[in-house]
Amino acid sequence: ETLIELSKKMPKTELHLHIEGTxxxxxxxxxxxxxxxxxxxxxxxxxxxAYQFTNLQDFLDLYYQGMxxxxxxxxxxxxxxxxxxKVHSENxxxxxxxxxxxGHLSRGVPFDTQINGxxxxxKDAETKxxxxxxxxxxxxxxxxxxxxxxxxxxxxxxxxxxxGVGLDSSEVGxxxxxxxRVFEACKDLGLKVTAHAGEEGPxxxxxxxxxxxxxxxxxxxxxxxxxxxxxxxxxxxxLTLTVCPLSNLKLCVVNDMKDHPIKTMLKRGLNATxxxxxxxxxxxxxADNYASLITHTGISKEELxxxxxxxxxxxxxxxxxxxxxx
Ligand code: ADE
Ligand code: ZN
Numbered sequence: 001e002t003l004i005e006l007s008k009k010m011p012k013t014e015l016h017l018h019i020e021g022t023x024x025x026x027x028x029x030x031x032x033x034x035x036x037x038x039x040x041x042x043x044x045x046x047x048x049x050a051y052q053f054t055n056l057q058d059f060l061d062l063y064y065q066g067m068x069x070x071x072x073x074x075x076x077x078x079x080x081x082x083x084x085x086k087v088h089s090e091n092x093x094x095x096x097x098x099x100x101x102x103g104h105l106s107r108g109v110p111f112d113t114q115i116n117g118x119x120x121x122x123k124d125a126e127t128k129x130x131x132x133x134x135x136x137x138x139x140x141x142x143x144x145x146x147x148x149x150x151x152x153x154x155x156x157x158x159x160x161x162x163x164g165v166g167l168d169s170s171e172v173g174x175x176x177x178x179x180x181r182v183f184e185a186c187k188d189l190g191l192k193v194t195a196h197a198g199e200e201g202p203x204x205x206x207x208x209x210x211x212x213x214x215x216x217x218x219x220x221x222x223x224x225x226x227x228x229x230x231x232x233x234x235x236x237x238x239l240t241l242t243v244c245p246l247s248n249l250k251l252c253v254v255n256d257m258k259d260h261p262i263k264t265m266l267k268r269g270l271n272a273t274x275x276x277x278x279x280x281x282x283x284x285x286x287a288d289n290y291a292s293l294i295t296h297t298g299i300s301k302e303e304l305x306x307x308x309x310x311x312x313x314x315x316x317x318x319x320x321x322x323x324x325x326x
Contacts, residue, residue, distance in 0.1 A: 006301065006304060007290035007304055008091065010305070010308050011091055011092075011308070011325060012274075013093065013308075013312060014087060014094070014095045014096065014097075014275055014276060015096045015217070015314060016096075016219050016275035016276075017083075017275060017279075018063075018098045018099070018138070019079060019083065019097050019118060020063060020066070020067040020100055020103065021277060021280060021282075023066050023280050024280045025047045025048055027079065027082055028047070028069060029044060031075050031079075035069055037068065039065070051250075055200065055251060056170065056251050058251075059281060060169060060170060062281070064103060067100070067104070068107060070104060070114075072113065073120075074117065076113065076117025076121075077117040077118070079117075079121075080118045083279075084122070084131065088125065090286050092131070092286050093325065094131065094312075094325075095122075095131065095132075095134075096135075096315060097118070097122070097133065097136065098137075098166050098168065099115070099135070099136075099138065100138050100168065101137060102143055102148075102151055105151065105154070111155060112157075112158070115155075115158050115162075134163040135162055136163060136165065136166045136192075136194065137151070137155055137165050138168045139182065141167050141168065141169050141171065141174035141178065141179065142170040145181065145182060149181075149182055152185060162191065163191070163316055164193060164194060165183070165186045165191050166219065167195035168219070171196060171197070171199055171201040172201050175201070176195050176205055176208040180212055183213045192217075192316055193214065193215050194216060195218065196219040197220065197221060198221045199222060199248075199251075199253060200223075200251075201223065202223060202226075206218060206224045206227075206230055206234075210233060217239060217242060217314065218240070218241050218242070219242045220241070220242070220248075220253075221241035222253055222261060225261055225265070231270065235268075235269050235270060238271065240271040241272050243262055243274060243275065244276060244277035244282075245257065246276065246283050246284045247276070247278060247282045249292075250283060256296075257292050257295075258296045260296070260297055262274070262293060263297055263298075263299060266303055271314055272310060273307060273311040273314055274286070274289050274311070276289050290304070309326065312325045313326070
């Protein structure tokens with residue numbers, strides 16, 4: 001059995017996935033057409049040709065444009081179901097999905113339209129395939145604390161459907177401490193907490209996510225490797241890093257997949273996991289992320305199995321379910 005074969009058949013989890021980042025150009029054009037919305041790019045080819053990013057912001061500009069065609073509950077359902085069908089075929093057994101309510105509220109799409117579409121697809125995938133899930137509402141960090149609080153208020157009728165909160169969008173200049181009070185309110189409501197930190201931002205932002213926000217997990221965390229003390233703190237707290245190899249390559253967080261730090265993370269004793277972030281934009285889903293690591297980093301069978309196991313232990317699934325998967 002080759003490592004590629006092993007990586008395909010082993011049960012996998014996805015812990016870092018923006019549902020709006022699964023919007024494939026073909027589906028984007030189909031939904032744009034049915035909603036009579038015009039896209040800035042006029043063909044699938046022209047849109048795909050624009051997927052060349054030199055940093056996070058380049059990508060975000062296209063990501064917000066792309067999601068602007070999502071208007072109705074059926075759009076959110078179809079988007080989510082297309083993603084779930086895809087990763088079901090790759091043996092993903094558990095997903096923890098981010099959505100960006102502010103990216104839709106700002107366009108007049110109500111909270112209930114968004115969450116009902118996404119949640120119904122998750123429920124249907126659970127019924128059909130036994131795929132389990134958590135739903136994470138993410139705050140856009142380039143917006144204000146006040147906007148995050150307003151979003152939290154709008155989410156309150158739907159809290160039974162929401163497992164945790166996250167922090168995403170433009171990192172540099174928007175440190176975790178900007179949202180300290182919002183996250184305190186979220187924790188008081190019993191929500192789990194994670195934050196993108198150390199993707200482009202400095203180790204200081206990872207420290208803030210841990211010390212000030214008290215995150216349960218760290219999304220990306222690449223730049224934590226620059227600070228030995230920080231590495232020790234992450235290990236001491238047993239925090240999982242949701243690492244996204246193809247995302248890191250496309251956004252120039254790493255310059256070459258052969259230099260990807262995921263093996264270093266494992267060697268340093270960090271609980272790294274493999275995730276796809278925004279697969280429609282970054283050139284691949286879960287299987288492609290593993291395949292790229294196998295092809296370019298010389299990762300071993302033991303390391304592959306460790307990454308998959310970290311995905312189970314670092315997930316927010318119930319303990320009895322974790323035991324079942326381990
Ligand atoms: N939103 C979607 N993908 C993101 C990423 N990789 N970093 C920050 N914000 C995001
Ligand atoms: Zn992300």
